[in-house]
């Protein structure tokens with residue numbers, strides 16, 4: 001509301017990120033950077049077997065190691081099971097182990113060396129049991145059952161169409177989702193062409209550079225202070241309270257920077273164990289997973305086996321698609337915050353598929369438990385669908401771009417799963433990518449080209465809140481309930497607030513303080529946060545403006561109905577005017593500042609607005625070595641209003657290189673017993689700066705209201 | 707236990723360290739310089755990069771006693787009296803970071819690069835920086851940041 005700014009000056013502008021100075025100077029404090037007096041180091045002993053009964057555990061020698069303060073085994077934490085939706089994860093193995101890497105015992109000691117020495121002296125006797133690693137084997141009637149009993153299930157709700165059964169009477173099945181749209185049987189009967197292919201897609205790791213870390217201090221009066229690498233502290237606090245059977249008011253999650261999340265840092269990981277170690281040792285305990293533990297025993301993306309069957313008419317129009325998607329959930333289901341794998345909601349999303357029949361299974365095996373990673377299920381399903389379409393196009397001798405374009409979804413079409421969506425600019429995105437790439441220009445020797453499409457709607461679900469206050473100097477504080485995991489969330493909050501209030505960006509402060517001093521925030525999930533926080537900010541600004549109107553009326557001796565906000569930033573009533581700074585200074589003197597208001601979003605189940613991307617890659621192959629190299633890519637997007645071009649482009653580039661890694665060089669290799677054998681960053685190959693392709697990004701100039 | 711004489715970010719440090727202490731732990735735990743990060747612990751990711759007598763090393767693979775008689779530069783020493791180093795400014799300007807966990811290592815590595823090649827080519831940047839992993843940015847804006855800093859310091 002000052003004269004020098006306009007409403008949208010900061011929205012759409014490439015402003016520098018607020019966390020920049022902390023992050024480039026080393027001041028930014030991550031969990032592992034927090035040191036408390038008397039703090040111990042916690043470490044765990046993990047199972048060498050995929051499936052075994054624990055016959056006995058002897059900790060007597062380990063207890064004698066100097067500097068050891070606590071040693072826990074399953075017996076010390078019996079009765080606890082935690083997890084998201086499915087409460088199936090024991091804090092330490094309860095009599096049986098179900099994957100190589102499962103935690104069996106834990107030590108807290110003054111130094112890492114003492115802890116490791118103690119671990120090496122714990123004697124565990126195992127009796128090996130049958131195991132199953134392959135999902136198809138796990139589904140057979142005679143398969144080894146990874147769990148005898150289904151666990152407690154809480155909040156298994158779907159936001160999308162589909163028929164969901166949790167723990168149906170099928171071997172090792174956690175959830176079975178079926179969905180039918182249209183009349184697939186009839187469409188298949190009328191088809192001129194039918195194709196069926198199966199794709200097996202391996203697991204990958206989120207690859208965040210900061211490993212899972214937590215530090216917990218439990219006071220004698222029951223207060224629990226937590227620092228942990230978790231993207232959604234309010235959710236983590238509630239989950240921790242339930243997992244530990246203590247009231248959530250007793251728990252505080254303190255603010256720390258998060259060193260990369262990509263969906264992998266929404267669960268509790270070692271926090272329940274860390275709490276019990278701290279309780280037994282009566283000292284704060286810090287646990288930081290090493291990179292071996294991260295790669296072998298954290299919560300990577302699900303491996304999948306996807307069979308697709310497609311019916312087409314004589315003009316190569318898709319009539320119907322059938323999909324059976326089996327996701328390997330590993331030994332525990334509780335690392336997933338949702339009952340099924342949500343990627344099915346964007347199944348073949350860029351295409352008009354009038355008849356569709358889907359089955360999505362999550363299956364227990366004796367492998368590392370799978371969790372969430374960036375668009376869970378999305379890359380697996382997209383890889384299968386796009387490869388399948390390429391194979392069909394090749395068989396029918398069609399150009400893969402034109403085949404896709406002819407089958408692209410358009411305004412008025414229902415999505416493959418029968419949902420109504422709008423702003424379906426799929427063809428425009430394909431055209432933009434083709435044009436920029438020069439699809440028809442001649443190819444060099446040993447060079448291949450390919451296109452893939454993607455569709456994804458922004459999330460509009462669950463709660464976002466802000467508490468906004470404006471003080472006597474007209475400075476605004478916005479309290480949010482989650483840290484900035486690196487996406488630029490806090491900077492975007494500042495930009496949106498500055499835009500709504502017409503204040504300079506420097507007058508806005510955004511902070512996540514701790515769970516006690518901040519409003520609830522579901523956190524980043526399903527591309528929701530920019531949308532949901534924007535609604536919360538608008539609501540808070542409206543409430544602030546209402547309060548300012550009352551103040552201005554009083555100050556100017558007018559009725560509230562006469563107060564106007566002028567374009568030059570002044571507030572006016574009955575011929576008199578005042579600027580915001582003067583008004584707030586007066587309010588403070590009168591004891592009426594700061595003005596504090598709360599804003600909340602209006603969550604909806606599902607956005608009907610959606611986004612498309614089309615990517616074209618040129619790949620060269622060295623015929624002698626077989627080495628492939630992605631030379632050049634075009635990525636075209638239809639995303640609507642961009643709030644900050646720097647952070648937006650950062651998301652595209654980071655996501656693209658992650659997809660590149662998953663396609664070209666990353667793979668969690670499972671051994672025969674399910675053990676991850678690509679267990680170091682030397683064997684698990686994350687893309688480096690040498691690997692990345694030249695890249696051109698196209699953003700469609702489509703003003704889409706979200 | 708050994709007595710180590712070093713200069714850390716311009717300040718003389720004399721400290722007793724156990725023979726098996728890693729430089730990363732010496733910096734982080736003993737000197738409380740937590741700007742240097744540890745991720746892989748096995749010399750692959752570059753998060754722990756610091757400069758020893760001006761040369762980049764993985765502090766997770768270097769014993770603290772090796773630093774005896776050396777100068778050590780860490781991210782905490784990059785800014786001069788609150789005036790950011792041109793590389794730090796460029797990383798902010800170009801968005802060369804997201805979560806920030808790899809950033810101290812990237813900046814230290816880039817500092818050593820620019821000292822050796824003040825106007826690096828894109829290929830020189832890539833070859834020099836290939837030992838520093840970043841999962842967030844896809845590297846494009848890190849390259850841009852280094853190029854931008856190199857241009858700025860030249861003029």
Ligand code: FES
Nearest residue numbers: 745747749752766
């Ligand atoms: S932590 Fe030293 S190179 Fe990764």
Ligand code: FES
Nearest residue numbers: 804806840841842
């Ligand atoms: S900014 Fe997150 S790993 Fe590089």
